[in-house]
Amino acid sequence: MVQLSRTAQLDAAFAALADATRRGVLEQLGRADASITDLAARFDMTLTGMKKHVGVLEAAGLVATAKVGRVRTCRLGPRQLDEVTAWIDRYRRMWSARFDELDQVIEDLKQQEKARSR
């Protein structure tokens, strides 16, 4: 596996997370370790296609793989995932908090309109 600097690895992690299938793979691995064959079947994908996705996730440090016999097993690289999601989570919380208050402002505007049209 190519070793990336910390920043480059975070960038790679974001790029890796931009794809729906790869996010799905992470969710799946969050529930249980799986072989590439299992993942390919679950996501209805060729073995080659899934190998590529896992390769991207592995390069980003989001997934770790180990070959046992002829089977390559994938599991989460949890520390990296936490780093990536922590920032996104704060960003989402900020917007979520704003928009929840915006709901109230809009509700007031609706009430005012209703009152005027009476």
Next chain:
Amino acid sequence: MKNETRVERKSEREMIVTRTFDAPARLVFEAWTKAELMRRWWVPKSSGITLLSCEMDVRTGGGYRFVFAAEPEPMAFFGRYLEVTPCSRLVWTNDESGDAGQLSTLTLEEHGDTTRAVLHELYPSAEALEAAKGSYDGMPESFGQLDALLAG
């Protein structure tokens, strides 16, 4: 039941925030373009941050300036409106970080009785987005506490 706020990192220099509001687009637009309404929600109570002033001149080429209480001195966020299309589109710059500021585009789409708001934030470079991340490190944990309170 609150609507979900979705966040997506679209590329190495783009973020997209999506939220549905149970109101026509003109009301969402109004709340986003009148200073007296904006100041009620832009700085959520749960953030513990005090907004000292909020000036907005919402027209193409007009400017805005928000000033927040901070130590050692108040912090200003400002920029210009590049596009103002009533009820559907608002584009503004974020100039407080010089050239590193993002370009924000708000698009409102009405679907029946609801409005889908999509906020697109485009940073000039991957490095600029990287640098902006740091500002979220200081986000008060109270956002999370509020969520917990509401969920409980």
